[in-house]
Amino acid sequence: MAINKFMRLALKVLSYPDIDIRKTYPLERSIRYLRLPALLPKDRWQDHTIVSEGRKILTRIYTPEDNTGKNTLLFFHGGGWVTESIDTYNKVCDALARAARSRVISVEYRLAPEHPFPQGLDDCYAAARELFVRPKSFGFDLGRVTVIGDSAGGNLAAAVSLRARDEGEFYIPRQILIYPATYYDHSESSPFASVMENGSEYLLTSKRICEYIDLYKRDDEDLKNPYFAPLLAKDFSDQPDTLIITAEFDPLRDEGEAYGRKLRAAGSRVTIYRMRDALHGFMGLGTGYIHVRRAHALINTFLNGGERDESGR
Incomplete structure (x- = not known):
């Protein structure tokens, strides 16, 4: 559905909270846990350490009832490296497992x-490494393994x-x-037009991304690291078949697409x-x-x- 003028107005209002995530991230985490979806039936998931x-x-x-066994997806969640968890992504991963008829393995990585x-x-x-080097440790046939992530999780997948x-x-x-997220600069000096075009009125603001980056990095030297900002890699060869x-x-639109063109x-x-x-x-909408x-x-x-083109059709 297209974004009409009333939706644009609502988005504009919602995109201007005077909140600095660098100061409020503990509260943000608490609020997200208060909104956790109902626990899924136990036969649809199991925890593994x-x-x-x-x-x-x-x-x-996550294992759907009609699992084909052909694919396993190793999933890294979003949340700016700061706010989300495997619990808050239950609905996303379960829906993905059922839609892809594949196992999804979601990772609880440490947060900034x-x-x-x-x-x-x-x-x-x-x-x-555990999946690819010691697959038998999971106790089932993994089939073909694909790494997948959204937002900060997409950054982590590319870096992995x-x-x-x-x-x-x-x-x-x-x-x-x-x-x-594939780049480190989301300020007015960003080389990507989407940061300017979409950075103030569409919920995720460029200001908020800059705050997440500040929380994730140790110091400014990290900004030059291709594992922090994959678009900075000097060598893009020998990378996986990729869907972006x-x-x-x-x-983040343009930097994601720029990364695909580099690959x-x-x-x-x-x-x-x-x-x-x-x-x-x-x-996360369902x-x-x-x-x-x-x-x-x-x-x-x-x-x-199969393959699709870049047209969005």
Whole structure:
């Protein structure tokens, strides 16, 4: 559904709260937990703990009734590296598992600012290493493994793929990046038009992204690190087949699409799809929304070997 003038007015009002997430993130987390969806039936999920370098990493495995066993999706949640969790993403991951008829393994990585970069990335990388190097530890046939994430989780998925290539411990064949953060500058000096066009009136503001970046980084040196901002990588070769889904009215739109073009130029098979009339974070709306159903269809096409163009049709 197109964004009409009344929706635009409402979005404009909602996009200007005088709140600094750098000061209020504990409250934001509490509010999100108060809104947790009802717990899913126990036969649809199970928790599994990974141990890496003496550190326990919780994962949650969603298995739909009509699981084909062909695919496993390793999922990294969004939330600006700061606010969300596997609990708050229950609905998103369960819906994805059912739509893709595949297992989804969601990772509870450590959050900033208590655990700044690269600690959350270390957890995501450890989970991926466990899947690819010791798949039998999960107790079931993983089938084909794809890493996937939305927003900050898309950033983490891209960084895990780059790091896997650089360290040479395992190879990731496919990745799905949903409105990913791939750059470090979302101020007025950003090179991307979408930051200016969509950075003040569409819920996720450029100001809020800058605050998340400040919470995630240890210092300004991190801003130059390609595992922090994947678009800064000097080498985009040997990366997975990639599906990138962006949202039309999202400040992160252009940097996500630019990352896809970099991967394509370096030889990867890349599908870039811009979701028309969509806002950042639309995957959390549920399957009653057309954008979520379209995203699920794109993911299914990608997982089963098909391709789509960049037209958004």
